[in-house]
Amino acid sequence: MKYIIVGNGVAGMAAAEAIRGRDAAGGIHIYTEEEYYHYSRPRVIEYLGGLATPDKIVIRGPEYYAKLNIQLFRGTAVESIDTAARTISTRAGVDSFDKLILASGATSFLPPVEGCRSDCVFTLRTIADADRILARCASGKRALVIGGGLLGIETAASLAKRGLCVSVVEVFDRLLPRQLDADGAALLRTMLERQGLAFLLPKKTAAVRPAGEGADVFFDDGSSAGADLVIFSAGVRSNARLAAAAGIACDRGILVDGHMETSAPGIYAAGDAAQFNGVVYGLWPAAKEQGSFAGRNAAGEPALYQGSQLSAKLKVSGIELASLGAIGEGPGIAVATKRGEGTFRRLFLSGGRLAGAILIGDTSSFVPLQRLLKSGEPIADPEAL
Ligand SMILES: Cc1cc2nc3c(=O)[nH]c(=O)nc-3n(C[C@H](O)[C@H](O)[C@H](O)COP(=O)(O)OP(=O)(O)OC[C@H]3O[C@@H](n4cnc5c(N)ncnc54)[C@H](O)[C@@H]3O)c2cc1C
Structure with a gap:
C-alpha cells in the first residue's frame, strides 16, 4: 500500500504515525511547501516574541522520519491531484498513491481592504512569516495588529516583548468575541493594558495607505492611526483549492464524513483543511485528532470520528x-x-x-x-x- 500525505503539520504527522502503527511496510510520502521539518505552529508566537528559536520549536527532526521510514519532500508544493489515475503532480514530477490524505492546513485571511498588499502589511502563520515580520521590526517601532482574537492578541504581546509600541484594532466592541463574554473581555483588556498594549475598538479597517516608510491605517469612522508595520489577524481560510480543482466536494473546507473520507473514495482530509459536520476547527488538538482518524481509516481500520472539543488557552506570559x-x-x-x-x-x-x-x-x-x-x-x- 502506498500513502501520500499533503501537509506536514500536526494533522499530516498524526496521520503518518497512525498509518505506520498499522502498516509497517507501506510507503509513506509527505509533501510540504515549507522548508522546516514538523514544528509547533502555536509556538511560532514564542519565536516572534524572542522566547524560542526556530530549531527549538521543531517537534520531529530528520531522524524521526527515517525511523518511521517516511519520505518527506520539503519545499515541494503539490500542484494537482488526478483522482482517476490516483496521482499527484509537483514541479518535480508525478507520484502515485493508493490512499491520499489532504492535510494542507489553512492560509491567513487578508480581508479585501484597500492597500492590504502593501510592503508593510503582514500575516502570521509560518516561521517564514515571523521572519518577515521580525525583519521589518528592525526598522520600525509602531505596530498595528488588526484583529483582537487569540492570535491577534498573542501576536501583539510578542511584538510588545520585542520593544514595539503596539495597538490592537478590533471590529467588535470587545476582545476575544468567540471565547469571552463582555465581563471576561473587560478584565482581559485591563490586564493587557497593564502590559503596555493599546486598543482601538470597535473599529473597522477601511484602508492602508503608504506614509513615509510605513502606513496610515484608516477606519470607517473617519479616524486613522500611523504604523511602521500592520499585521492582519483576521482568521484563516482552509487550503481546499487543490481538492476543489480535482472535483472533490468542498464548502468552507474539504468536506469529510465520520471516517474523514472526502467525496472521492480512498481520499481523506484532516485538520484546518477539513470541514466536518459544518465545522472547520482551526485548533491544534482537533487537527491532531482528525489526522489520527484519517490515518487509521486510510490504513484499513474503520474508526468513527465524532467531533472535537472547542477549547483554547491564551499564550501571553503573566496572563x-x-x-x-x-x-x-x-x-x-x-x-x-x-x-x-x-x-x-x-x-x-x-x-x-x-x-x-x-x-x-x-x-x-x-x-x-x-x-x-x-x-x-x-x-x-x-x-x-
Ligand atoms: C501563530 C499560531 C498560533 C496558534 N496557536 C494555537 C493554540 O494555542 N492552540 C490551538 O489549538 N491552535 C493554535 N493555532 C492553530 C493551529 O496551529 C492549527 O489549527 C494547526 O496547526 C493546524 O494543523 P494542520 O496540520 O491542519 O495544518 P498546518 O499546520 O497549517 O499544516 C499544513 C501543511 O500543509 C502544507 N501544504 C499546504 N498546501 C500544500 C500543497 N499544495 N502542497 C504541499 N504542501 C502543502 C503546508 O506547507 C503545511 O506543511 C495557532 C496557529 C498559529 C498560526
Missing part, C-alpha cells in the same frame, strides 16, 4: 486565560460566576450539564472542566466545582 465549549448566555443557559483577587470564573450550564467555561487568572481547573464537558456528567452544585 492565565482559557475558554472552553459554548460560552454565551441565552434561553435555557444558567450562569455561575466566581470572582476572586485577580481571578474570574464563569461556567455556562445547559440542562444541569456543563456547556462552556471562561477562566481568567487561574486556569488550574481547565483539564477537569474539559473532562466534565466531554463526559456530559450532571453538575449538582456548580459553586462546589
Whole structure:
C-alpha cells in the first residue's frame, strides 16, 4: 500500500504515525511547501516574541522520519491531484498513491481592504512569516495588529516583548468575541493594558495607505492611526483549492464524513483543511485528532470520528486565560460566576450539564472542566466545582 500525505503539520504527522502503527511496510510520502521539518505552529508566537528559536520549536527532526521510514519532500508544493489515475503532480514530477490524505492546513485571511498588499502589511502563520515580520521590526517601532482574537492578541504581546509600541484594532466592541463574554473581555483588556498594549475598538479597517516608510491605517469612522508595520489577524481560510480543482466536494473546507473520507473514495482530509459536520476547527488538538482518524481509516481500520472539543488557552506570559465549549448566555443557559483577587470564573450550564467555561487568572481547573464537558456528567452544585 502506498500513502501520500499533503501537509506536514500536526494533522499530516498524526496521520503518518497512525498509518505506520498499522502498516509497517507501506510507503509513506509527505509533501510540504515549507522548508522546516514538523514544528509547533502555536509556538511560532514564542519565536516572534524572542522566547524560542526556530530549531527549538521543531517537534520531529530528520531522524524521526527515517525511523518511521517516511519520505518527506520539503519545499515541494503539490500542484494537482488526478483522482482517476490516483496521482499527484509537483514541479518535480508525478507520484502515485493508493490512499491520499489532504492535510494542507489553512492560509491567513487578508480581508479585501484597500492597500492590504502593501510592503508593510503582514500575516502570521509560518516561521517564514515571523521572519518577515521580525525583519521589518528592525526598522520600525509602531505596530498595528488588526484583529483582537487569540492570535491577534498573542501576536501583539510578542511584538510588545520585542520593544514595539503596539495597538490592537478590533471590529467588535470587545476582545476575544468567540471565547469571552463582555465581563471576561473587560478584565482581559485591563490586564493587557497593564502590559503596555493599546486598543482601538470597535473599529473597522477601511484602508492602508503608504506614509513615509510605513502606513496610515484608516477606519470607517473617519479616524486613522500611523504604523511602521500592520499585521492582519483576521482568521484563516482552509487550503481546499487543490481538492476543489480535482472535483472533490468542498464548502468552507474539504468536506469529510465520520471516517474523514472526502467525496472521492480512498481520499481523506484532516485538520484546518477539513470541514466536518459544518465545522472547520482551526485548533491544534482537533487537527491532531482528525489526522489520527484519517490515518487509521486510510490504513484499513474503520474508526468513527465524532467531533472535537472547542477549547483554547491564551499564550501571553503573566496572563492565565482559557475558554472552553459554548460560552454565551441565552434561553435555557444558567450562569455561575466566581470572582476572586485577580481571578474570574464563569461556567455556562445547559440542562444541569456543563456547556462552556471562561477562566481568567487561574486556569488550574481547565483539564477537569474539559473532562466534565466531554463526559456530559450532571453538575449538582456548580459553586462546589
Ligand atoms: C501563530 C499560531 C498560533 C496558534 N496557536 C494555537 C493554540 O494555542 N492552540 C490551538 O489549538 N491552535 C493554535 N493555532 C492553530 C493551529 O496551529 C492549527 O489549527 C494547526 O496547526 C493546524 O494543523 P494542520 O496540520 O491542519 O495544518 P498546518 O499546520 O497549517 O499544516 C499544513 C501543511 O500543509 C502544507 N501544504 C499546504 N498546501 C500544500 C500543497 N499544495 N502542497 C504541499 N504542501 C502543502 C503546508 O506547507 C503545511 O506543511 C495557532 C496557529 C498559529 C498560526
